[in-house]
Amino acid sequence: MIFTKEMAHQQIAELLEVQSGLHIEAESETQIELTGDIFINCKSKGFFLSENYPVQIVIPLNSNELPYVIDNENRIAKDYPHRYDNGKLCLETETSIRIRFFDSFSLVEWIREFVETYYFSYEFFQRYGEFPFGERGHGVQGIVETYQELFHEKDPIKVFALMKAICEHPYRGHSLCPCGSNQKLRLCHGPIVMKYYMDNRLNKIVQADYKNIYDYLVNCYEQLRYREKAK
Amino acid sequence: MKNIYERQKDILSIIQGLDISPTLYHNAVEKYQALGKYLNDSGLKAEIYPQGSFAFGTVVRPSAKDSSASYDLDFICQVMGSRNDYTPKELRDKVEIALKSNKTYADRLKIDDTCFTIEYADVGEIGFSIDVVPAADESDEVKQRLILKSLVPVLIDTAISIPKCNNMCKFRWITNNPKGLRKWFDEINAPFLSSSKEAEQMRIFAENRALYESIEEIPNELERSALQRVIQILKCHRNNYYARLKDGDEIKPISAIINVTVTKIAEHFNPNCTVFELLNYVLSELTIYGEHQYITEKDFNQKYGFRTVFSRPDGKWFIENPANPEDNLADQWNNDERIPNRFFQWIEIARKDLISSLEQKDNTQFRAILENGFGSVSVSEFLGKKYCGEATPRQITSQTAARPYSAQ
Numbered sequence: 171m172i173f174t175k176e177m178a179h180q181q182i183a184e185l186l187e188v189q190s191g192l193h194i195e196a197e198s199e200t201q202i203e204l205t206g207d208i209f210i211n212c213k214s215k216g217f218f219l220s221e222n223y224p225v226q227i228v229i230p231l232n233s234n235e236l237p238y239v240i241d242n243e244n245r246i247a248k249d250y251p252h253r254y255d256n257g258k259l260c261l262e263t264e265t266s267i268r269i270r271f272f273d274s275f276s277l278v279e280w281i282r283e284f285v286e287t288y289y290f291s292y293e294f295f296q297r298y299g300e301f302p303f304g305e306r307g308h309g310v311q312g313i314v315e316t317y318q319e320l321f322h323e324k325d326p327i328k329v330f331a332l333m334k335a336i337c338e339h340p341y342r343g344h345s346l347c348p349c350g351s352n353q354k355l356r357l358c359h360g361p362i363v364m365k366y367y368m369d370n371r372l373n374k375i376v377q378a379d380y381k382n383i384y385d386y387l388v389n390c391y392e393q394l395r396y397r398e399k400a401k
Numbered sequence: 402m403k404n405i406y407e408r409q410k411d412i413l414s415i416i417q418g419l420d421i422s423p424t425l426y427h428n429a430v431e432k433y434q435a436l437g438k439y440l441n442d443s444g445l446k447a448e449i450y451p452q453g454s455f456a457f458g459t460v461v462r463p464s465a466k467d468s469s470a471s472y473d474l475d476f477i478c479q480v481m482g483s484r485n486d487y488t489p490k491e492l493r494d495k496v497e498i499a500l501k502s503n504k505t506y507a508d509r510l511k512i513d514d515t516c517f518t519i520e521y522a523d524v525g526e527i528g529f530s531i532d533v534v535p536a537a538d539e540s541d542e543v544k545q546r547l548i549l550k551s552l553v554p555v556l557i558d559t560a561i562s563i564p565k566c567n568n569m570c571k572f573r574w575i576t577n578n579p580k581g582l583r584k585w586f587d588e589i590n591a592p593f594l595s596s597s598k599e600a601e602q603m604r605i606f607a608e609n610r611a612l613y614e615s616i617e618e619i620p621n622e623l624e625r626s627a628l629q630r631v632i633q634i635l636k637c638h639r640n641n642y643y644a645r646l647k648d649g650d651e652i653k654p655i656s657a658i659i660n661v662t663v664t665k666i667a668e669h670f671n672p673n674c675t676v677f678e679l680l681n682y683v684l685s686e687l688t689i690y691g692e693h694q695y696i697t698e699k700d701f702n703q704k705y706g707f708r709t710v711f712s713r714p715d716g717k718w719f720i721e722n723p724a725n726p727e728d729n730l731a732d733q734w735n736n737d738e739r740i741p742n743r744f745f746q747w748i749e750i751a752r753k754d755l756i757s758s759l760e761q762k763d764n765t766q767f768r769a770i771l772e773n774g775f776g777s778v779s780v781s782e783f784l785g786k787k788y789c790g791e792a793t794p795r796q797i798t799s800q801t802a803a804r805p806y807s808a809q
């Protein structure tokens with residue numbers, strides 16, 4: 171669970187102090203909805219952005235679902251690849267956001283690190299035709315990429331092997347590293363991946379993603395076999 | 402409250418700041434004339450004259466990573482005689498030997514494929530470098546051929562030939578006509594200049610009391626017309642725009658394209674206009690020429706009438722150099738489609754930054770637009786903290802920055 175109603179209200183109060191263009195639009199037992207303008211004032215790569223954006227922010231209550239942003243006034247161009255048809259913004263992989271806030275969620279930080287950066291990337295892309303910080307591959311690819319970065323490992327097969335081990339075995343530093351290097355875990359990927367074995371909250375995130383990737387791969391394999399048969 | 406007029410004035414003050422200062426101008430003139438004198442004294446009969454932005458009065462300080470970037474000023478060193486009197490290599494060697502045999506020049510000399518660069522920039526100071534391109538008079542045969550093709554045949558007489566080295570470092574002759582181009586430009590610029598003459602003299606005099614005792618002492622070459630300012634604004638905006646692109650150095654439009662297309666567009670505009678009236682007109686015309694990307698030559702001509710600055714017969718981009726009918730300034734555009742695509746995208750951005758945002762954006766937004774368009778170093782240098790909001794913009798660390806992602 172991310173927010174009780176009380177926690178949400180406390181964080182919304184903090185958020186409205188830094189983003190005074192927002193207000194509570196609607197509230198129910200399941201979610202709180204903010205609308206209004208967020209003001210973004212940042213720079214990177216020699217590009218400056220100082221701009222207001224109309225948004226609708228939905229904060230689910232008593233749920234594990236992450237808050238999300240809707241471009242309710244269609245400020246983002248229709249042909250921009252990172253906006254869903256329903257107006258929801260594709261901020262980042264859930265993995266990145268959940269791992270960033272595995273300890274405790276902060277609305278203020280979430281807006282700053284994910285929402286502001288999203289608009290910054292958007293404006294940079296509109297102006298220069300390039301993503302200032304890159305973009306994630308779609309679907310499973312983006313999730314694997316996220317773990318490639320978290321594990322400091324370029325090879326996606328090794329990443330998958332590490333995820334599997336994290337989900338299925340306890341941490342044993344003296345056993346062989348699941349990446350196949352033939353080295354002891356503690357001398358190989360151990361120091362980087364240890365926390366995903368040890369911390370329950372991180373471990374749960376890896377479990378969920380591992381299952382998704384696994385299901386995706388099984389699905390791909392079955393489709394392949396089906397096509398082979400059809401020939 | 403948005404004061405559009407004041408915002409325009411502030412953009413102009415950035416451009417004035419990036420223009421070559423009278424002191425630097427006098428210094429550069431002195432240096433290139435001394436070089437000419439030295440060459441003649443040492444037996445090489447030659448004339449040195451400015452070409453490019455120094456000749457046009459459209460110099461802008463290049464946007465560099467450090468604030469003390471130096472100006473690149475371009476000159477032709479036209480050796481007496483025609484190209485028939487030398488091989489390209491002989492001509493080049495003559496100039497090289499002369500430059501190398503004098504310590505003052507030899508110590509400052511850098512040599513590349515087409516030109517000799519003499520570096521006058523001192524450490525930590527804004528200086529300049531003089532690029533000298535060796536040349537000889539073009540042959541009569543070639544001139545005759547050009548005259549037959551040219552829309553302005555009187556310009557052809559000053560055509561020259563330049564030794565150009567190909568990738569095997571073999572030299573061949575290339576025809577060029579910087580004097581003709583300058584003459585063409587000066588004629589179109591003249592009515593614009595006379596309309597701003599008085600105001601310009603007053604401005605330069607007021608800003609350089611220590612340098613000039615009377616208005617008469619100010620060289621005409623320092624006065625700027627609306628046309629020259631428009632070219633400078635666009636060159637500066639281009640520098641900053643393309644500096645942000647990964648492939649910016651490869652696809653940046655050459656200054657000659659900006660000089661020539663803007664001048665051709667301005668030719669039939671009211672010379673008593675303000676800088677921003679002309680800029681607005683030029684950018685809207687350039688936007689129309691962008692239609693060449695999407696529609697056929699025939700449809701373009703039907704829809705937009707007599708507009709010939711850019712054309713695209715048989716799908717090939719063409720921008721004629723008015724002083725050399727065999728020179729298509731858009732040659733590279735036909736080898737790499739990123740160049741025209743990006744050029745017209747840039748025009749769209751420039752139009753937003755320089756025209757519409759002046760009335761649409763509030764002060765902090767306008768400040769960001771200025772920094773994007775002209776570089777934050779220059780904006781701070783010439784406008785201080787004007788238009789800055791209370792909060793300074795937060796720096797996003799690119800290594801850890803969020804990246805957009807779609808699950809579907």
Ligand SMILES: [Zn+2]
Nearest residue numbers: 252260806807
């Ligand atoms: Zn997306």
Ligand SMILES: [Zn+2]
Nearest residue numbers: 347349358359
């Ligand atoms: Zn390993």
